[in-house]
Amino acid sequence: MNFDFSDDQRMLADHARKFLSESCDPEGLRRHVDSGTDYDEALWQQMVELGWPAIAIPEEQGGLGMGALELCVLAEEVGRVLAPTPFFSTVCLAAEILKRCNNDEAAELLAQIALGEAIVAVDLLSTELQMNDRSTVSGSLPAVASARSASHLIAPAKCAGNTVLVMLDTMSEGYQASPLPDGIDELASYQRVALESVPVTLLESEQSAANLLETIINQAAVLTAFEQIGGAEVACYMARDYVLERYAFGRPVGGYQAVKHRLADMMIKIELARSNAYFGAWAMSAGGPELPLAAAVARVSATEAYNFAAEENLHLHGGIGYTWEANCHFFYKRARLLAMNLGNIAHWSKKLLAAA
Numbered sequence: 001m002n003f004d005f006s007d008d009q010r011m012l013a014d015h016a017r018k019f020l021s022e023s024c025d026p027e028g029l030r031r032h033v034d035s036g037t038d039y040d041e042a043l044w045q046q047m048v049e050l051g052w053p054a055i056a057i058p059e060e061q062g063g064l065g066m067g068a069l070e071l072c073v074l075a076e077e078v079g080r081v082l083a084p085t086p087f088f089s090t091v092c093l094a095a096e097i098l099k100r101c102n103n104d105e106a107a108e109l110l111a112q113i114a115l116g117e118a119i120v121a122v123d124l125l126s127t128e129l130q131m132n133d134r135s136t137v138s139g140s141l142p143a144v145a146s147a148r149s150a151s152h153l154i155a156p157a158k159c160a161g162n163t164v165l166v167m168l169d170t171m172s173e174g175y176q177a178s179p180l181p182d183g184i185d186e187l188a189s190y191q192r193v194a195l196e197s198v199p200v201t202l203l204e205s206e207q208s209a210a211n212l213l214e215t216i217i218n219q220a221a222v223l224t225a226f227e228q229i230g231g232a233e234v235a236c237y238m239a240r241d242y243v244l245e246r247y248a249f250g251r252p253v254g255g256y257q258a259v260k261h262r263l264a265d266m267m268i269k270i271e272l273a274r275s276n277a278y279f280g281a282w283a284m285s286a287g288g289p290e291l292p293l294a295a296a297v298a299r300v301s302a303t304e305a306y307n308f309a310a311e312e313n314l315h316l317h318g319g320i321g322y323t324w325e326a327n328c329h330f331f332y333k334r335a336r337l338l339a340m341n342l343g344n345i346a347h348w349s350k351k352l353l354a355a356a
Contacts, residue, residue, distance in 0.1 A: 004278070009073050016077040019050065024081040026327045029187060032084050038149040038189035044085040048116030053091050057099055061107065062114040068219070068284040072277070075223045079230030082334055084187045086119045086146040092223045094120035094154055097165070097203070097216055105167065105201045109152060121150035121170075121193075124217050125343065129157035129166070129195065136197045137166055138174075147177040147191040154203070156213055165209045166200040174198040184340075185333040218295035220342055222280035225302035228338050229274050232302075232309040235331040236266040239313040246318075253316075262316065266309045273298070273305035296352035303339045303348070310335035 005013070023043055032040050047053070056071045057063020071092060078087055090113060098110040112118035121144050129139035137157050147153065150170055157166045168175065174196040183190055205212050240263055243254035253259055280298035283290040310332040314321040321328040339345060 005069060005073065009069055012070060013073045013077060016074055017080065019046070020077055020081045020083060024083050026330065029082060029084070029330060030324075033186045038146065039086055040084045043083060044087075044119075045116070047085060047087060052087065053095070053116050054114035055091070057095055057110060057114045061099060062111040063095075063099075069281055071223060072226045072281040072284070076226040076230040079227030079334075080234050082187050082231065082330055084189070086121075086149065088223070088227070089122050089145050089150070090118070090120045093122040093124070093216065093220060094152075096219060097122070097154055097212065100207065100212060100215075101165075101203045101205045103201070103204045106203055109167065112151075118152060119146060119150045121145060121147045121153045123153070123155040123193075124213060124220065126155050127158070129155055131157050131159035131164065131166075131200075132197055134159070134202065135199060137168070137200045138196050138198070140195065141193040143180060143190045144177070144193050145188065145190055147193045148179075149189065153193070156209065157200075163208075163210045163213070165203040165205075165212065167203055168195075168198050168200045172198045183337075185337040187330065187334070188337055215291070217342060218291045219284055221295040221299040221348065222277065222284050224338055224341060225273065225277040225280060225298035228302040228306040228335070229270060229277055231331050231334055231338075232266075232270050232273070232306040235306075235309040235313040235328070235335075236263065236270060238327065238331075239263060239266070239309075239316040242317055259316065262312055266305075266312050269301075269305040269308050273301040276301045292351065293355035296348050296355055299342070299348040300345055300352055303345045306335040307339055 023046060051064055052074060054063040055066045055074065056068065059065035075088070075092060095110060095113050098106045098113070109118055109120070113120065123141045123144050126141050128141060129137050131137050141155060144153070152167060153170055154165065154167050156163050170177070175198050176194045177191040178194070180190050180192055207215070240254065243259050244252050246253045277298045280294040283294035314328045314332055317326060317328050320326050
């Protein structure tokens with residue numbers, strides 16, 4: 001059984017890394033924070049021109065016909081640079097839901113995503129929305145990524161005691177996305193959503209809505225793991241580079257054994273997480289019964305690796321690591337944010353035990 005990426009997938013990773021390193025550097029991140037915008041429109045447009053929104057959408061639905069492994073490749077590269085775009089919600093979540101639905105409205109929105117004409121916000125875990133009838137929904141969502149800039153929102157709702165998936169136009173009357181107080185990560189755009197009798201479309205699939213949600217949540221856990229690994233690796237190498245140039249008592253800090261051990265511990269956790277994420281990518285691609293276990297393993301190990309690497313990066317930088325001018329804080333904040341997305345590590349540890 002080969003869990004590694006193919007030559008074509010490695011080439012995709014190389015091209016994505018080159019593009020993102022040139023288009024999304026730390027100074028660009030600072031400018032984005034200062035701009036106050038929800039996402040970097042120029043960077044997102046470049047992603048659209050490269051065909052990234054269409055990458056895992058089947059050709060017959062207007063996409064490029066690639067698959068889960070290519071999504072994993074891009075998620076890792078996006079995680080390396082903390083790209084402030086709606087890539088994850090639109091491409092990794094919404095498109096994956098819509099391509100499994102069989103109503104015309106879903107197909108139409110999927111085609112818009114493939115062309116880069118739609119941004120979609122997704123909430124996978126909410127239990128707060130209630131169908132008023134089979135055409136409108138009311139309720140609130142506490143924190144949704146890209147809710148203010150999205151053209152559509154997809155979320156679960158309760159209808160006569162059952163879970164359904166609904167899609168709505170954010171321009172509809174009764175939809176309101178309000179800014180949250182200061183969050184953990186300035187680069188991530190989250191809003192509180194309030195809905196009052198907003199017209200919706202019920203998404204229809206061969207799977208039940210509950211089963212479809214579980215599949216997408218497990219896939220999202222694997223893709224988030226790749227995003228976490230990308231960020232953790234950058235944090236590790238950032239720490240390494242700093243301790244090699246920082247001198248204390250006449251020698252590089254990196255020459256001290258205790259520092260070497262800390263760097264080694266970071267890399268061990270990252271490589272363990274990578275192995276587990278590869279298992280998750282394989283399970284995603286194969287679509288077999290291993291996905292719940294693989295997703296939980298990948299999620300837990302990648303969360304631990306990113307949290308550890310981001311924290312050790314701060315410590316090894318010393319006091320300067322806590323300043324705005326250093327880049328450590330970007331990765332520390334993102335590590336903490338991703339650790340809470342889709343449920344915290346305790347939640348996924350329980351899922352791991354249940355699936356084992």
